[in-house]
Amino acid sequence: MAGYEDFINTKYKPKSTDLLVSFKVKIPKGVKKEKAIGAVASESSVGTWASTVKGSEYSHVKKVAGTVYFVTQESPTSYWTKIAYPQDHFEPGNMSQILASIAGNVFGMKAVDGLRIEDIKWPAKIRDSFPGPQFGIDGIRKIFKVKKRPLLLSVPKPKVGMTTPEHCEIGRQIWSGGIDLLKDDENLSSQKFNPFEKRVRTAVKIRDRIEKETGDKKSYLINITHSSYKEMEKRAKLIADLGWEYVMIDIVTTGFSGVHSVRELCQDLGLAIHAHRAMHASFTRNPDHGFSMLALAETSRLLGVDNIHIGTAGVGKLVGTSDEVLSIQDHITGKKVKENKKLRTLGEDWGRIKPVFPVSSGGLHPGVLPDVMKKMGTNIMIQAGGGIHGHPGGSHAGAIAVRQAVEAYLDGETLDERARKVPELQQALTLWGKKHIK
Ligand code: CAP
Ligand code: MG
Numbered sequence: 001m002a003g004y005e006d007f008i009n010t011k012y013k014p015k016s017t018d019l020l021v022s023f024k025v026k027i028p029k030g031v032k033k034e035k036a037i038g039a040v041a042s043e044s045s046v047g048t049w050a051s052t053v054k055g056s057e058y059s060h061v062k063k064v065a066g067t068v069y070f071v072t073q074e075s076p077t078s079y080w081t082k083i084a085y086p087q088d089h090f091e092p093g094n095m096s097q098i099l100a101s102i103a104g105n106v107f108g109m110k111a112v113d114g115l116r117i118e119d120i121k122w123p124a125k126i127r128d129s130f131p132g133p134q135f136g137i138d139g140i141r142k143i144f145k146v147k148k149r150p151l152l153l154s155v156p157k158p159k160v161g162m163t164t165p166e167h168c169e170i171g172r173q174i175w176s177g178g179i180d181l182l183k184d185d186e187n188l189s190s191q192k193f194n195p196f197e198k199r200v201r202t203a204v205k206i207r208d209r210i211e212k213e214t215g216d217k218k219s220y221l222i223n224i225t226h227s228s229y230k231e232m233e234k235r236a237k238l239i240a241d242l243g244w245e246y247v248m249i250d251i252v253t254t255g256f257s258g259v260h261s262v263r264e265l266c267q268d269l270g271l272a273i274h275a276h277r278a279m280h281a282s283f284t285r286n287p288d289h290g291f292s293m294l295a296l297a298e299t300s301r302l303l304g305v306d307n308i309h310i311g312t313a314g315v316g317k318l319v320g321t322s323d324e325v326l327s328i329q330d331h332i333t334g335k336k337v338k339e340n341k342k343l344r345t346l347g348e349d350w351g352r353i354k355p356v357f358p359v360s361s362g363g364l365h366p367g368v369l370p371d372v373m374k375k376m377g378t379n380i381m382i383q384a385g386g387g388i389h390g391h392p393g394g395s396h397a398g399a400i401a402v403r404q405a406v407e408a409y410l411d412g413e414t415l416d417e418r419a420r421k422v423p424e425l426q427q428a429l430t431l432w433g434k435k436h437i438k
Contacts, residue, residue, distance in 0.1 A: 003038070004034070004035050004036075004038030004039045004041075004042050004047070004111070005035065005038045006038065007038040007039075007041035007042045007047065007065065007066060007067060007068055008037060008038050008041070008067075008068040008071070009067050009068070009069060010068070010069060010071060011069075012067045012069040012084065014069055014082075014084040015086075016124075017087045017123050017125065018084040018085060018086055018087065018123060019084070019086075019089070019090065019102070019120065019121065019123055019126060020082055020083070020085075020121040020346055021083050021085070021119075021120050021121075022080070022082050022117070022118040022119045022120075022344050022345065022346050023081050023082070023115060023116065023117060023118065024074075024078065024081075024114075024115070025037055025078070025080075025081055025115055026077055026078050026113040026114035026115070026288050026289075027077050027078070027079065028077075028110070028111075028112065028113045033073075035111060036111045036112050037068055037071060037079060037081050039106075039109055039111035040081070040083065040106055040111075040112065040115060041066040041068045041083045042065075042066070043104075043105050043106045043109055044066055044083070044085075044102050044103075044104065044105075044106040045064070045065045045085055045101060046061055046089075047065070063086060063088070064086050064088050065086075066083045067084050068081055068082070068083050069082060069084050070082040080344050082346070083102075085101070085102065087123045087125050092125060092126055092129030093129035095130070095256045095260060095299055095302070095303060096256050096257055098126070099256065099299070103295075107290075113288075114286075115289060116287070116289055116290050116291070116292065117290075117295050118294065118295070118344040118345060119292065119295060119298070119331075119344065119346045120295050120298060120299075120346070121346040121347065121348055122302065124349070124351060127350070127351055127353060128351060128352070128353075130302035130303060130304065131263060131303075132302060132350075132352070132353035132354050133272075133273075133301065133304050133305060133306045133353075133354040133355070133356055134263070134266060134272065134304060134306065134354075135272045135306045135354070136306065136355050136356065136357075137354075137355045137357050137379065138354075139272075139354070140272060140307070140357055143217065143219070143272075144180055144217045145217060148378060149378060149406060149407070149410055150373065150378050150379075150380050150381060150382045151180045151357070152178070152180050152181070152381070152382055152402060152403060153179065153180070153183045153221065153359070153361070153381055153382065154170075154179045154181075154383065154384055154388045154395075154399065154402075155182075155184065155185050155383060155385040156170040156185070156389065156395075157385045157386050159185040159187055159188065160185060160191060160193075160194070161193060162193070162194060163193055164193075164194045164198045164199050164202055167194055167199060168199065168202045168203050168206055170389065171203050171206055171207075171220070172210060173394065173395040173396035174388060174395055174398075174399040175206070175207065175210040175214075175399075176210050176213065176396060177395070177396045177397070177398070177399025177400045177403065178399055178402075178404075179399045179403065180216075181218070181219050181221055181246075181381075182203065182218075182219075182220045182221070183220070183221040183274070183383060184220075184222055184223035184248055185223070186223070186225070186250050186276045186278035187278070188223055189223055189225050189226060190235075196222075196224075196235055196238075197238060200220075200222055200239060200242055200244065201242065204243065204244070207219070207220065219244065219245045219246055220244055220246065221246050221247075221248040221274040222235075222239055222244060222246060222247060222248055223247075223248045223249070224239070224248065224249060224262070225248070225250040225253060225254055225276075227253075227254070229257075229258060232247075232249070232254070232258070232261075232262055233265055236262065236265055236269055236271060239269075239271060240269040240270065244271070245271065246271060246272045246273070246306075247262065247266060247271050247272075247273055248273075248275075248276055249262055249274075249305075250276045250277075250279070251277060251296075251305065251308075252277060252278060252280050253278060256299065259273075259275070259300065259303045259305065260304075263303055266304075272306040272307070273305045273307070274305070274306065274307045275306075275308040275309065276309055277293075277296065277308065277309045280293060280296055281319065284296060285319055293310070293311075293320070293324065293328055294324070294327060294328050294345060297310060297328045297331060297356070298332070300332075300356070301331075301332050301350075301353060301355075302353065305356060306356060306357060307357040307358075307359050307381055308332065308357075309359045309360075309361055309383075310328045310332070310358045310359065310360070311325040311328070311360065311361075311362065312325070312361070312363065312364060313360070313372065313375040313376055314436075315364070315371045315372050315375070315436050316360070316362040316363035316368070316372075316437060317362050317363025317438065318362040323342075323343060324343070325376070326375065326376070327340060327343050327345055328358070329358045329376060329380075331345070331348060332356040332358060333356065333358065334348070334350065334355070335350050336348070336349050337349075357381050358380050358381070359381040359382075359383055360372050360376055360381065360383065361382070361383035361384075361385075362383075363386070363387070363436075364383065364384045364387050364437075365384060365386070365388075365402075365428060365437070366384075366401045366402050366405035366425055366428040366429065366432070367428065367432050367433050367434035367435065368435070368437075369382065369402070369405040369409065370405070370414075371434075371436070373406070373409050378409075378410065382402075384402050387428075387432070388401075390431075391424070391431070392427050392431055397424040397427065398428065400422065400424040401422070401424040401425045401428040404418055404422045404424065405418070405425060405428075415429060415434070416429070
């Protein structure tokens with residue numbers, strides 16, 4: 001292989017055993033597109049800048065090189081390209097290695113002005129080297145004996161600072177108001193005002209009481225996020241010992257190895273995994289550079305989380321357009337997914353890998369829930385923090401308002417119709433209306 005250009009072969013027909021990556025590439029002024037795009041395939045597979053390296057000519061090295069097989073110009077400086085990597089380039093079951101190739105040094109190359117991974121298509125051998133979710137959507141629904149309606153989550157607000165009794169009292173209020181799952185916030189772990197062990201032990205007693213009173217299953221997404229795996233293991237074991245169903249982890253701040261290891265642990269402990277994606281936007285938000293949320297969601301499905309936050313399809317307070325969010329939803333719930341040229345996504349066949357429960361969250365309140373369900377359907381989880389605890393009647397009333405907004409939608413009633421019968425919903429609508437939060 002003499003130079004970067006040699007990594008381009010638009011006549012190449014990708015094999016079913018190839019791992020495919022869809023990239024958006026921005027070319028710097030004065031750089032030939034062949035050089036820039038070839039550099040992406042080279043640096044993300046076997047190559048280096050020095051075309052005189054001897055091993056580049058070895059046929060066994062060429063066999064595991066990336067090949068640019070598709071290039072199309074989208075603007076004067078921007079190209080959509082697809083690269084095929086033979087599956088033997090990768091170590092099956094090792095997400096950290098796979099990403100060190102396709103999403104590694106290549107993002108920092110001067111040969112490109114911007115580079116974004118839009119999507120990854122996984123060959124069966126690599127796909128099946130990962131466990132996927134232990135429970136998936138059906139397994140989670142079975143735990144709660146809730147067949148059709150969205151499962152409802154609530155995170156106490158303020159995010160952190162409240163004491164353990166204050167936090168758990170909010171749990172009592174939302175559970176008894178009709179919410180299925182209490183949830184820790186992404187930055188609550190075990191601070192001195194609300195230590196982990198005290199929180200989970202206190203909450204378990206409240207849960208038992210509320211389950212008896214309501215006859216419904218109640219659970220808690222308990223954040224075990226820690227930069228030490230040993231500490232996450234200790235916390236997950238306590239959760240299992242106390243008879244909870246779930247751990248929650250911040251998948252980006254704990255990293256791919258953290259997620260993989262927690263998934264193995266949760267197999268042994270029989271726990272489901274709630275994936276919070278805090279920090280994802282540092283690399284998913286820029287349309288010209290980074291690693292897309294879709295790609296992150298797919299790696300998370302393979303690694304085996306049961307739920308993942310994917311956004312609100314434009315309704316809530318955080319970025320993520322309708323198109324993007326619905327495409328992520330398709331890719332994490334579907335069995336076979338078609339490619340979408342407009343979004344530069346690739347098709348997928350998920351084989352035996354179970355679907356992940358999509359979580360819609362961020363700036364949601366009763367008045368906007370019909371909009372969320374119209375877009376995302378009802379096979380989702382809906383999370384409301386501020387939209388419950390900011391209710392004028394407090395968290396219990398806020399929980400009733402959210403549950404009733406969802407029930408009204410399922411019953412084919414408008415929010416205003418239901419609000420005539422449910423004062424808590426009326427109060428929420430009076431305060432927030434049906435406004436999308438900016
Ligand atoms: C929502 C939330 C969640 C975000 C995460 C927050 O609170 O607890 O962490 O939804 O974003 O801290 O913002 P509110 P995403 O319900 O009060 O908005 O779901 O997009 O990953
Ligand atoms: Mg949060």
